[in-house]
Amino acid sequence: MSSWGNGVKISIFGESHGGGIGVVIDGLPSGEHIDRDALLLQMARRAPGKDKAATPRSEADQPEILSGLLNDTTTGAPLCAVIRNTNTRSQDYGNVLSCPRPSHADYTGFVRYKGFNDIRGGGHFSGRLTAPLVFAGAVARQILLRKGIRIAAHICSVGNITDKRFDPANIPDALMERLSSAVFGLIDVGQEKPMRELIEDCRLHCDSIGGTIECAVTGVPAGVGSPMFDGIENVFSSVLFGIPAVKGVEFGDGFDGTLLRGSQHNDAFYYDGDTVRTKTNRHGGILGGISSGMPIVFRTAIKATPSIAQEQNTVDLQTKTNTVLSVNGRHDPCVVVRAVPVVESAAAVAMLNLLKDVNML
């Protein structure tokens, strides 16, 4: 379903070409001031075609807050934000899905919903539905920041072009702040050019490309999270896989770490004044599902956009024959860039729940 969370619940609704999309956030603490400009900045980072724009405001993606906020302060009641769809066309598509796009949810959605799902623009499976998640994340991160918790991600790779990774044992606030408002977020900004060139090459070839996003959460005190099924990894991943195109999540050293021996992988504890820290942070700030006080660091794998203009083999579900499909319309050749604030938002919403669980919210 499109509802998530226990202590703080989000319920995301909408379809790409319906009346509107949005989110209800239930369980927010009262008395939290919400800066609307900061909200819009986050929305703008995700919005299509915005990454070189001068203005962070896009009337089309402007969320309208219907409830839960009074004098820009949370009331404790559910906060609902609605974003109107402006590309809704009046003609009836008849909702006939003939040829599902390869590696898209067209076919599986068709089977799951017996052909009744709204297929226009991907319907509820559209990447557009990440906008309400970013809205929720933008609310969450303002609350988290007041508790000293920062969340920022960067484009870790586009195809085989890689950014530097976080030094997980030492992530400066200044870097976190820079990244958390960046539109093309990189630790090594020198990689923007080759990445953009690769993306442009994909566009020219009517193709797309995947990549990875690395995200850090700093300022989380030790002791947040619960064993087994409510650990930080479980909670984070259960939201992260809600982002279309995410096919993998790893924490700390993740898959690479499996090559190491225990003596190499273990992170020694030491006292830094009165604070227990680890010299290295291969554990990604999480041990036994619970925060260690070190930065939480994880990476997500984002597959190449399946919507490409090249001809592809597929089936015709009406005639039950094999056929060939060309996807029309302009599609993003690399969603990794715009997915950065979405990943941060998923982490922010997850973090809010984890804090609530240990009475810190």
Next chain:
Amino acid sequence: MSSWGNGVKISIFGESHGGGIGVVIDGLPSGEHIDRDALLLQMARRAPGKDKAATPRSEADQPEILSGLLNDTTTGAPLCAVIRNTNTRSQDYGNVLSCPRPSHADYTGFVRYKGFNDIRGGGHFSGRLTAPLVFAGAVARQILLRKGIRIAAHICSVGNITDKRFDPANIPDALMERLSSAVFGLIDVGQEKPMRELIEDCRLHCDSIGGTIECAVTGVPAGVGSPMFDGIENVFSSVLFGIPAVKGVEFGDGFDGTLLRGSQHNDAFYYDGDTVRTKTNRHGGILGGISSGMPIVFRTAIKATPSIAQEQNTVDLQTKTNTVLSVNGRHDPCVVVRAVPVVESAAAVAMLNLLKDVNML
């Protein structure tokens, strides 16, 4: 927490050196015959020191079923199984944690539970707590098999020694059956020798090693799973990260797939008789969170056991000083082998919930 699931809930309890461990499974369909020998076979695959043993039975790890089963058939009431701890020692440890083992949950558990957690043998964080999960999985897979759904995993890698991977578009039942009862499960059995040599080398050096496990679920019809937060990836990962030492989960081509262009990564649909299939299966059987009818394939990263006999730097929480620790006792130099049935079990329990969600249970 140690409870998981909606339609079918599991609640795992126990501590390594307490009275016993076990699981309550609530929401099982009634009328399902449970083969106790098949249950014990799965328990034996996970049990310590069993991988060359002749007998699948270990009295010590024998689950006692207290409820939910009558004449070896599920009654529909909660099924509770208890496994006694036999290594419980009577002396009082005083529960004083002085020196947390690096990269273990000792420290984070201490902070989370304010020092009241049972630290003996890792307490509730012990790998022993995967036994009840294997029990639940063993029940689940019997129900799933009756619906044509098979679950099997293999040791995909130990350190840098790798097994062959599944051909995700074509996984024969015979392979699934062989792997699902194997103790050292490999597709290419020739890799057992070098893997065992590497593990033995780690043991001799008082060290440990990580690895990866690849798991397949076959026979799942198209249309299982829900968008966003109840997709197959979300549900699977929320259980998988409940297994100690799991630091990453990827579906289909996962992280490697991010290197590919859409034209390479997309899986073309075709009609195989009346059935829609894909020629390749880079999507790992999941599109938009929903099964496509192709095998579900995923990999998990298992970090090296943190408990190693080498001296390691750590802190003394009582004296608040830095110190050096040697972990005593015999520890498994590579938990990957025994984690194979645990991963399968997590998948089985997850699958049960996903089926329930679409009225197939």
Next chain:
Amino acid sequence: MSSWGNGVKISIFGESHGGGIGVVIDGLPSGEHIDRDALLLQMARRAPGKDKAATPRSEADQPEILSGLLNDTTTGAPLCAVIRNTNTRSQDYGNVLSCPRPSHADYTGFVRYKGFNDIRGGGHFSGRLTAPLVFAGAVARQILLRKGIRIAAHICSVGNITDKRFDPANIPDALMERLSSAVFGLIDVGQEKPMRELIEDCRLHCDSIGGTIECAVTGVPAGVGSPMFDGIENVFSSVLFGIPAVKGVEFGDGFDGTLLRGSQHNDAFYYDGDTVRTKTNRHGGILGGISSGMPIVFRTAIKATPSIAQEQNTVDLQTKTNTVLSVNGRHDPCVVVRAVPVVESAAAVAMLNLLKDVNML
């Protein structure tokens, strides 16, 4: 919180004087036709000042459906409906609560939300928030009716003026149909006059009056519901107590039934053709939390509206002194009448979840 349900979740949002109120319904089956006129009819039954109006439409309470519906048919994606608030005034109340109204949520909401809750018109505690519940119920009952399940309630009492009760062993479809669209629903329509007189007397005396509502759900097959905490009584009551002013819920013979001996209270089974029925239905269609196939019958206690124009003693939370309060504005002297469709709606939403739980949705 304002979210409810597992298989089918509703998330209600809004505040009396905010931008709007509404509901997200997640988990609806796809392919269900929704009759908008039938929706509006139910909304009109609850709307204020409508009970003698000629038109069932009130532009002010017109729900806008933003998602989940295509060609008036459910898509399977979350269905969101928004109802605009038209009485939002621009001036800032400053949100200063001085004098909480006795027996209203003013004081408890103030403490719970540390003074940040929107107090205008009761905010999120307002009876106006039952409109989204009626919307959700109106959707649910259309789906239920297609399965032969009817839901209807009547004003069982206003103060000491009582209607006849259902004969719980025999409730004709015609009565269910009449009541489920009635505005002043009574089994014995002759009681409308004395009830209206009592209500009018209360209004004239700046007072209010309580009452009870009896509701029946017919057509539910035997075997719906689960033991202990997911029984029909648990599920129904957990929604019913979400209706403001509900202070009691009883099923079957309820409190009166406690006066009876087992030999009097037990309902004998008999075969009516191939169907097992009971001759009497003191059990209210529920045994062990599970439906027996007999009509489900329950009653709810609705307390007198606390907002009365008479002077009342209360406190001033700013000055911390005792004081006297007169509530201004026109208030409904008896909410029982308008609560009838709300109670039905709660039952409808509950029923949808119960059916989902046993794979009947």
Next chain:
Amino acid sequence: MSSWGNGVKISIFGESHGGGIGVVIDGLPSGEHIDRDALLLQMARRAPGKDKAATPRSEADQPEILSGLLNDTTTGAPLCAVIRNTNTRSQDYGNVLSCPRPSHADYTGFVRYKGFNDIRGGGHFSGRLTAPLVFAGAVARQILLRKGIRIAAHICSVGNITDKRFDPANIPDALMERLSSAVFGLIDVGQEKPMRELIEDCRLHCDSIGGTIECAVTGVPAGVGSPMFDGIENVFSSVLFGIPAVKGVEFGDGFDGTLLRGSQHNDAFYYDGDTVRTKTNRHGGILGGISSGMPIVFRTAIKATPSIAQEQNTVDLQTKTNTVLSVNGRHDPCVVVRAVPVVESAAAVAMLNLLKDVNML
């Protein structure tokens, strides 16, 4: 299902004649000392045939705590307690249900579980399953008492013999303490004799009798609970209806209160020093689902035990004919007495969750 709760979850398992019954409590705070004698005292209040016994200990109903407790202090890990069934007989009943007892769950359980449920002694529907709930409640109330929260109930009525009711605006600690350990709990102890006479009369006539239980929770600060579906009434009732035979729940003045006008029913606020209180407490300590700081008071309706030795009409499900049934065995002619600690326990478990929800646990 038999699992309940969010912040603190209980999962109850077992069948009357299976291997054992018990409960897993997940989410308890760590560091809470648990007095085992106090636990056993509560268990003894519920145990059959104990109400005149000298010893509070019954070996047969002795719970074994398998986990979650170390040195009699909660570890924060799930606490599991198992109570062995000693009346398990080896012969196979064949589990053939022929003639369902009127007004019992025999028939509905049979339909729900397709005949596979364990019918011996009522199986999972047996009143015996309230023992694990009392265990959980006994743990919960010790934690609550440390926060100043007391829970006590009394037999409010047996048939038409009534006890005095609580003065809801003024419930002394001494009364709470006396009732919370009483075996035949009454405010007016003079009513014990007529109540026992009525019960004995029912027994002699092979009959049974219903009654009501009134319960108070004192010491709850204002501001606990949430609007709509997580209000105190919702949460309490969702557990209370998990007790077999409970057919109604009312808070404050409940059904009787519906006869009153607002001017009579409203409870005026006043300052008692710095504390806001109400002079009367018809609202039962709850306004808008949230505690007001006044005692929480509610009543539950308990129907007469359906198992009576008189001949009753029922059906034979095997032969599909009408027949006559005599229930054998000794059955409690009035479960109200033993249900008192069960009701308190439900309230205690509910209260724990409500406190967790507002960060007070």
